[in-house]
C-alpha cells in the first residue's frame with residue numbers, strides 16, 4: 091500500500107490543478123515543494139510578480155493617462171523599488187494564501203521540501219533539516235517547472251547582472267539597462283523599465299522579435315517602445331559582460347560596447363530536472379532539462395507523468411493548469427476531453443498584445459485566402475474615454491463563409507477582449523454573429539462589431555465585382 095494515490099513534485103499552476111483534480115476524484119494526494127515556493131515560479135518569481143509590477147508601474151507613472159492629462163502627468167515623481175515591491179509582496183502573499191487554502195480544503199497533503207526519485211514509486215524529500223523522509227505513491231506527476239538559463243560565461247551577481255528571477259529583487263530602479271533576449275520575458279521587462287524611465291537597450295541575436303505575432307502589431311510595439319527611449323539591437327549577440335564598480339560593460343560580437351547599470355538576461359529557460367534523480371525512476375531529460383511525454387502527459391515510465399513548463403512548449407501558466415488537470419484525470423482513469431486546440435497568447439508588454447488563431451503570414455504561407463477587418467480604439471467612445479489612441483483589433487476572416495481565422499488585439503485590455511473572438515472561433519461562429527449582436531456601449535468589445543463590419547464591407551465589394 092502506497093502512502094498516496096498521486097504524488098506531485100511542484101506546486102506551480104500545473105501541480106496545483108493536478109492535485110485538486112485528483113482530490114475531487116477521491117484520491118489521496120500529496121504535493122511536494124519548498125516552503126518559500128508555494129504557487130511555483132508563477133506566483134513567486136514569474137507571471138504574478140511581473141504582472142503586478144506592470145500594474146504598479148502603469149499606475150504610479152501615470153503612463154496610461156498621459157493621452158488625457160499631458161506628457162508630464164505622473165501619480166508619483168520619484169518611484170522607488172519599495173513602492174513597487176509593496177504591491178508585489180501584497181499580491182504574492184494573498185495568492186499564496188489562496189493556494190494553501192485551496193489545497194487544504196481539498197485535503198491535499200503539503201509536503202515541505204525538495205523531492206528526488208528513490209525509485210519509480212517513491213520520493214526522498216529533503217525538508218532542509220538534515221534528515222530526508224521517503225514517501226511512496228502509486229502515480230507520480232512531475233511539475234517541477236523551469237529556471238532561467240544562465241550562460242556559463244556570464245558572472246551573475248544578482249545586483250548588476252541578473253536573470254529574470256533576480257530582476258524583481260533589484261535594490262534600485264536602474265538608470266540604464268541592457269536586456270539580453272527579446273523573447274516574451276525580455277520584452278515585458280523592457281516595457282516595464284522603459285515606462286519607469288530606465289534607458290533600455292535590447293540585444294537580440296535574431297533579426298526580429300516575437301515573430302509568432304502579427305507583424306503590424308510588433309511594428310506598433312517597437313514604435314511605442316522606441317518612443318519610450320528603448321534601443322533595439324537585432325542580429326547582435328553578447329560576447330562578454332564585464333562587471334565594474336558602478337556599472338557593467340557589455341561587449342557585443344560586432345565590436346560594439348554598451349555601459350549599463352543593470353544587465354538582465356532573458357535568454358530562455360531550463361527545466362528544473364537536475365536535482366530529481368530521474369535515472370532512479372528510469373527517466374531522462376533532454377539537454378534543456380525537459381521531459382518527453384505522450385498526448386496524455388505520460389512519460390516513458392507507465393506510472394509517471396510530467397506537465398507544465400518542464401515538458402516545454404508552450405510553457406505558459408494558462409496551458410500548464412490544463413495539462414495538470416488532464417494528466418490527473420488520466421492517472422485516475424477518469425475520461426477527459428483533450429485541451430481545446432485554440433489557445434490564446436497574451437503578452438503583457440506596454441501596450442499589451444493578445445491573439446488567437448492564425449497570423450496573416452501563416453495564412454499567406456498556406457495559400458489560405460483571408461480578408462482583414464480592423465477597428466481602431468481611437469474611433470471607439472471607450473477608447474477615447476480611457477485615453478487609448480493607438481489600440482486596435484484585427485480580424486482575419488475567411489471570405490467564402492465569414493469564419494474567423496484569427497483575432498489580433500493591441501492596446502488596453504487586449505488580453506481580456508481576445509476571449510470574445512476565441513469563443514466565437516471555438517464555436518465555429520462567423521462575422522455575421524458579431525455584426526448582428528448588440529454590444530454594451532461604450533466598450534472596447536464593440537471593436538469586434540466595427541472590425542466585423544469592416545471585413546464584411548470589403549468582402550461585399552470584392553463579391554460585387556468578382557461575382
Ligand SMILES: Cc1cc2nc3c(=O)[nH]c(=O)nc-3n(C[C@H](O)[C@H](O)[C@H](O)COP(=O)(O)OP(=O)(O)OC[C@H]3O[C@@H](n4cnc5c(N)ncnc54)[C@H](O)[C@@H]3O)c2cc1C
Nearest residue numbers: 100102103104130131132136205235398399405406407408
Ligand atoms: C517572468 C515571467 C513571466 C511570465 N508571464 C506569464 C504570463 O503572463 N502568462 C502565462 O500564462 N505564463 C507566464 N509565464 C510562464 C508561467 O510562469 C509558467 O508557464 C508556469 O509558472 C509554469 O507552471 P508549472 O506548473 O510548470 O510550475 P512552475 O510555476 O514553474 O513551478 C514549479 C515548482 O516546482 C518546484 N520544484 C522544482 N523542483 C522540485 C523538486 N525537486 N521538489 C519539489 N518541488 C520542486 C519549484 O520550487 C516550483 O515551485 C511567465 C514566466 C516568467 C518567468
Ligand SMILES: NC(=O)c1ccc[n+]([C@@H]2O[C@H](COP(=O)([O-])OP(=O)(O)OC[C@H]3O[C@@H](n4cnc5c(N)ncnc54)[C@H](O)[C@@H]3O)[C@@H](O)[C@H]2O)c1
Nearest residue numbers: 271272273274275276294295327328356357358405436437
Ligand atoms: N505573457 C506570457 O505569456 C509570458 C511572459 C513571460 C514568459 N513566458 C514564457 O516564458 C518562456 C521563456 O521566455 P524567454 O523570453 O526567456 O525565452 P525565449 O526563448 O522566448 O526568448 C529568448 C530570446 O533570447 C534570444 N537570445 C538567446 N540568447 C541570446 C544571446 N546570447 N544574445 C542575444 N539574444 C539571445 C533568443 O533568440 C530569443 O529570442 C517563454 O517561452 C514563454 O512561454 C510567457
